[in-house]
Amino acid sequence: MARILVVDDEIEMGNFFKFFLEDKNHEITVAENGLQARDALQEYFHLVLLDLKLPDTDGITLLREIKGRYPTCEVLMMTGYSTVKSAVEAIQLGAYDYLEKPFEDLNDLEAIIERALSRALARRELREDEELTRRKQVLKSVGFVAGKSEKMQRLLTVAEKLAAKNITVLIRGETGTGKEVLARYIHAVSSRSEEDFLAINCGAFTENLLESELFGHEKGAFTGAASQHKGIFELANRGTLFLDEIGDATSAIQVKLLRVLETGEIFRVGGEKPIRVDTRVIAATNAPLEKLVAEKKFREDLFYRLDVVTLVLPPLRERREDIHLLAEHFLKLQCEERPLRLSPEVVGAMTRYDWPGNIRELANVIAQVTAICDGPIVLMEHLPSKIKEQDTYESAPLQKSLPLLTPEQKWIDAVSASLDNFIEQIDVKAGFDLQAFLDSLKEVSNEGAKKIIERSLEASGGRYPKAAEWLKTTPRVLRYLYKEKK
Numbered sequence: 145m146a147r148i149l150v151v152d153d154e155i156e157m158g159n160f161f162k163f164f165l166e167d168k169n170h171e172i173t174v175a176e177n178g179l180q181a182r183d184a185l186q187e188y189f190h191l192v193l194l195d196l197k198l199p200d201t202d203g204i205t206l207l208r209e210i211k212g213r214y215p216t217c218e219v220l221m222m223t224g225y226s227t228v229k230s231a232v233e234a235i236q237l238g239a240y241d242y243l244e245k246p247f248e249d250l251n252d253l254e255a256i257i258e259r260a261l262s263r264a265l266a267r268r269e270l271r272e273d274e275e276l277t278r279r280k281q282v283l284k285s286v287g288f289v290a291g292k293s294e295k296m297q298r299l300l301t302v303a304e305k306l307a308a309k310n311i312t313v314l315i316r317g318e319t320g321t322g323k324e325v326l327a328r329y330i331h332a333v334s335s336r337s338e339e340d341f342l343a344i345n346c347g348a349f350t351e352n353l354l355e356s357e358l359f360g361h362e363k364g365a366f367t368g369a370a371s372q373h374k375g376i377f378e379l380a381n382r383g384t385l386f387l388d389e390i391g392d393a394t395s396a397i398q399v400k401l402l403r404v405l406e407t408g409e410i411f412r413v414g415g416e417k418p419i420r421v422d423t424r425v426i427a428a429t430n431a432p433l434e435k436l437v438a439e440k441k442f443r444e445d446l447f448y449r450l451d452v453v454t455l456v457l458p459p460l461r462e463r464r465e466d467i468h469l470l471a472e473h474f475l476k477l478q479c480e481e482r483p484l485r486l487s488p489e490v491v492g493a494m495t496r497y498d499w500p501g502n503i504r505e506l507a508n509v510i511a512q513v514t515a516i517c518d519g520p521i522v523l524m525e526h527l528p529s530k531i532k533e534q535d536t537y538e539s540a541p542l543q544k545s546l547p548l549l550t551p552e553q554k555w556i557d558a559v560s561a562s563l564d565n566f567i568e569q570i571d572v573k574a575g576f577d578l579q580a581f582l583d584s585l586k587e588v589s590n591e592g593a594k595k596i597i598e599r600s601l602e603a604s605g606g607r608y609p610k611a612a613e614w615l616k617t618t619p620r621v622l623r624y625l626y627k628e629k630k
């Protein structure tokens with residue numbers, strides 16, 4: 145049994161949920177406005193069903209209060225179509241999901257409430273684990289490397305929730321940030337994943353050709369239309385259609401797109417009767433749509449229709465912590481048969497570089513590098529000059545996000561890079577004496593230490609106190625180590 149709070153100013157809604165959920169043995173409290181809700185929230189609820197529009201406050205404000213005070217309480221927003229945009233914002237603020245009013249399918253409604261509840265109840269942590277594992281599998285299947293950055297993880301959470309809905313999604317982001325990969329991911333986690341994902345670039349055709357590609361044409365619709373032809377909207381029926389570079393669509397095409405999005409119907413070129421399509425549209429652009437709207441190059445109504453749910457992919461320079469991981473990913477992809485490592489300097493320079501072409505540029509750089517590097521380790525000399533040039537002038541704010549390596553860390557990184565490279569080549573099945581390996585490893589590190597001490601003694605003219613000062617230890621320890629290692 146769970147405690148559920150319903151906050152809605154429509155009395156019928158409260159009554160409906162009382163009837164619907166008490167039947168399932170839950171304890172229901174109803175509040176008609178913010179005041180009553182805050183009063184009720186003196187106590188803990190497992191789940192709050194929260195209307196976005198309330199007479200004395202708004203759902204988003206209340207959501208923030210609830211999540212601030214009771215982080216494990218799950219909140220389901222309730223929304224009419226006009227407020228879907230705020231509902232998406234709510235998910236970004238931690239709402240579990242949103243329900244669109246009127247509720248069309250009570251089974252769906254029940255399922256989503258049960259899911260939110262089971263999360264709010266004991267299984268919270270377990271579910272998160274399961275969700276993460278599932279996320280990893282699907283990410284892998286579409287070749288999407290998510291990385292560790294908070295920004296990207298949050299974006300994926302929102303994307304997954306949106307994937308379950310049938311709404312149009314607009315993906316924005318600079319060139320090469322992975323808009324198409326994200327679209328594929330949304331398709332792969334949606335209930336349409338068994339159907340097709342088709343993509344079309346709105347900038348790659350003339351207006352007439354694009355229209356016929358999108359909507360198809362009837363036989364004889366224009367010269368050359370020898371037979372009937374299905375458009376991509378029809379071909380992607382029940383699946384997902386990715387409209388890339390939507391900012392490039394001409395105004396005639398924009399009108400037609402708006403109509404499909406609003407009615408779910410298309411007309412083939414030269415066709416008389418509308419054809420219903422159940423195609424989920426994901427659009428993408430890196431164009432400044434607001435500016436295009438202001439210049440009357442992009443229809444305002446289409447913009448608002450698309451902008452209801454927008455996901456913005458961050459440029460690579462805003463998630464520098466993921467650069468190394470992505471670089472390793474492409475390195476693995478591109479030279480499967482020949483393990484290659486990046487030297488610590490190379491990782492440093494790549495992490496500091498701004499990547500105007502984002503992930504695509506990174507993939508290209510790795511491809512170039514693997515072509516010219518014939519040793520086991522990628523060194524600074526293999527990098528394209530643009531990366532080295534940017535790296536020569538120190539830009540203070542960038543340095544801040546990347547702690548400078550101490551000389552010891554650099555040394556260890558270099559050793560472990562070449563060690564990793566060696567380890568990957570070991571054929572364990574052929575037999576490998578682990579203990580002998582560890583003993584030799586120890587010998588190598590002793591040898592290294594001895595050489596460092598010798599060099600310090602040489603430089604200090606044999607004076608232990610000076611050498612110890614440089615090596616950040618005491619003369620006694622140094623003598624001991626040196627003898628031990630001799």
Ligand SMILES: Nc1ncnc2c1ncn2[C@@H]1O[C@H](COP(=O)(O)OP(=O)(O)OP(=O)(O)O)[C@@H](O)[C@H]1O
Pocket residue numbers: 287288289290317318319320321322323324325326429430503504507
């Ligand atoms: N998260 C990611 N993990 C792995 N590879 C990625 C990722 N994001 C992008 N890529 C790769 O980078 C390249 C560019 O990605 P994509 O085509 O999706 O970018 P885009 O945002 O659509 O760029 P544009 O605006 O130029 O069309 C592709 O080769 C893609 O496989």
Ligand SMILES: [Mg+2]
Pocket residue numbers: 323324388
């Ligand atoms: Mg693209």
